[in-house]
Amino acid sequence: MYSQKFLSSISIDCVIFGFHSNELKVLLLKMKESDGWMLPGGFVGLDQDLNKEASTVLEYRTGLADIFLRQFYVFGNVARAKTDHIDHLLAKGAIDPKAAKWFEQRFVSIGYYALVEYSKVKEPRLDYISEACTWMPMNELPPLLLDHGEILDKAHETLKKELYSQPIGLNxxxxxxxxxxxxxxxxxxxxxxxxxxxxxxxxxxxKVLGDTGKRRTGLGHRSPILYTFDRAAYQTALEKGFQASAFF
Amino acid sequence: MYSQKFLSSISIDCVIFGFHSNELKVLLLKMKESDGWMLPGGFVGLDQDLNKEASTVLEYRTGLADIFLRQFYVFGNVARAKTDHIDHLLAKGAIDPKAAKWFEQRFVSIGYYALVEYSKVKEPRLDYISEACTWMPMNELPPLLLDHGEILDKAHETLKKELYSQPIGLNxxxxxxxxxxxxxxxxxxxxxxxxxxxxxxxxxxxKVLGDTGKRRTGLGHRSPILYTFDRAAYQTALEKGFQASAFF
DNA sequence: ACAAAAGTGTTGCGTATACACCCATGT
DNA sequence: ACATGGGTGTATACGCAACACTTTTGT
Structure with a gap:
């Protein structure tokens, strides 16, 4: 059972961002027997590092490894654990009653956000309580269960801030x-x-962009230059950050 | 017992910064029967909000309420829980053997840092496994137990970064x-x-400083102006942050 | 008078912003 | 030829960084 495999009271929620057709999208799970959507998440194996476990969740959903993934906040209010929807799922038989105790407990959830290349994610994988796992546009989000709306907002806010001190785009x-x-x-x-x-x-x-020398053609206008990221320079910029001393 | 009162597997560690005689200091606990020092910390009551519990820890140690306190990172590696020193404390009788199971478990620890006014903290309060709770200068830190050295470093690093996007000093x-x-x-x-x-x-x-009109006298030189923080302006600056749009 | 720290202004340089014209390509 | 978006340069403003002299106070 769950309690023999995972640390209790702790969960992980991942906000997985992608970019497609000029829209910022998030990978969401549609829950069985419910109108609500959730962030993909998971629990922490008894012998697994926390951050490692977060990337396991990510890899499970997207099939991608070595992805930009970062902690951004811990959600630990008592009120966040209104388990109405768990009751609902139990009633509908979507969750094994033996696991009820696990799902009914209060969780402190560690929020991670990830940046992934939309086109590299083929078929986001489902688990047994989800009936769909799809990219949803940030502008027209469906109703989210629990405090997942709040978590998503905070992730987006964090992403905006990070943009000013780090390069973004490689992922x-x-x-x-x-x-x-x-x-x-x-x-x-x-x-x-x-x-x-x-x-x-x-x-x-x-100095993080490299000119490939190539151009994209076939559009009804001048062919734009195709760039790549210079991985080494990008990595350095990520670690050092920009404008850290643009003050005093 | 602990497990009936607190969420298991979760702990809170607080890095409490103070400033005195031109030194940045941290409030540390000297453990009984051990050469090591630790960060003050605690656990999360079953019916307590996480952030609320962190300020409870802070208030317990410093006697101060309504203080700048912020999450900065979650430490969740398996390896951080080398419980040698717990064994040691048990052997020495510093911990009740009935509580051994609790202390021997693996904890995921949520790191908070706080900024407090040194002079307002009278007698930092002890608990039953600490023999001292004192301000230690950041430059000459004593040996820290577990991964608390790492936690402290990360807190300091975070503080440095925040300095560039927020006012600091009021606390x-x-x-x-x-x-x-x-x-x-x-x-x-x-x-x-x-x-x-x-x-x-x-x-x-x-625009967060107010001139009190007063000056400090008695020094062997020109009397400097005494300033205060304009609380309202300070608060606004904290929330909005600086230079968020000094880019593009 | 002297020492020690506080108060004050100016200049240069780099970077963000605002803005307009020509170029390449597909239809 | 024309429409559409791509590529380029310049002028201005603002903010950070460097820097030196005068003023106040206590001894």
């Missing part, structure tokens, strides 16, 4: 992309427009 | 202070020197 875009696509990603996350020319200058000054 | 300085004292706090946290004139200009431009 969200395909291998090769145009400057406009990169800008579109930034605009989507920040929810505002950015001047094209200034954006380009700023990005190039970061 | 660390006395009600009235000179510009030099404020600068000294910043220099101590950042571990570097700052130009006096630039610092003053920057601080005043933040």
């Amino acid at each position: 969200l875009l395909p291998e090769e992309f145009t400057m406009t696509e990169l800008q579109s990603l930034y605009e989507t996350i920040l929810q505002r427009t950015i001047d094209r020319r200034n954006f380009r200058r700023k990005m190039l000054s970061m | 660390l300085l006395p009600e009235e202070f000179t510009m030099t004292e404020l600068q000294s706090l910043y220099e101590t946290i950042l571990q570097r020197t700052i130009d006096r004139r630039n610092f003053r200009r920057k601080m005043l431009s933040m």
Whole structure:
């Protein structure tokens, strides 16, 4: 049973962001026998490191390993554990009654957010209490169960902040992309427009982009340059961060 | 017993920062029957909110309520729970053997850091396994048990980062202070020197300082102006943050 | 008078912002 | 040829960084 395999009272919730057709999307689970959606999550194996377990959840859902994944907040209010929907699931037979005790307990949930390349995720995997696992656009989110709406908001807020001190995009875009696509990603996350020319200058000054020499053709206009991320430079920028000393 | 009162597997560790005689200090517990020191911490009551419980720990140790207190990271590696020192404490009789099971379990610990006004903390309170609770300077830390050294480092690192996007000082300085004292706090946290004139200009431009009209006298030189924080402005700056849009 | 720290202003430089024109491509 | 988006440059403003002299106070 659960209690012999997992640490009790602790859960992990993952906000998995993807970017597709100019929209920021999140991977959500549609629960069986319920109108509500949830964030994919899991529990912590008795002999597993916490962060490792979070990437296991991620890998299970997306099939992707070595992905940008980061803790952003711990949700530990008593009130978050209104288990109405668990009762509902039990009543409907979606959860094994023997596991009821486990699911009815109060959980302190550690929130992680991940950035993944939309196109690399093939068929998000289901578990036995979910009837669907799909990308949902951030703009038109379905109703979320428990406090998952709040968790999602906080993740988005964190992502916005991180954008200012770190490069972002390596994990969200395909291998090769145009400057406009990169800008579109930034605009989507920040929810505002950015001047094209200034954006380009700023990005190039970061020295994390490599020009592939190639161009994307077939559009009804001038062919844009295809860029890649310079992995080494990107990694350095991630670790060191920007503008940490742009003060005093 | 513990397991009837607290969520299992979860602990809270608090890094409580204070500032005194130009040194950044941390409140640490000296353990009975051991050479090691620990961060003050606690567990989460079954019917208590997580953040609330963290401020309970803080209040218990310092006697202060309504203090700057923030989550900064969750420490959840399996390896962090080397319980050698627990065995030691048990052997020495410092822990009730009936509680052994509780203390021997693996904990995932939620790290909080707090900023408190050194002079407001009278006698840090002890518990039954600590023989001392005192302010220790960050520069000359004693040996810490478990992964508490790592936790402390991460807290300090976080504090440094936050300094760039938020005002800091309201919780660390006395009600009235000179510009030099404020600068000294910043220099101590950042571990570097700052130009006096630039610092003053920057601080005043933040509009969070109020001139009390008073001056500190009795020093062998020109009497410096005493400032206070404008609480309302400070609070706004905390919530909104600085330079969030100093990019694009 | 002297020592020690506080108060004050200016200049340069780099970076963010605002803004407009020409270029390449597919239809 | 034309429409559509891509590529490029310049001028301005603001903020950070560097830097030196005068003022106040206690001894």
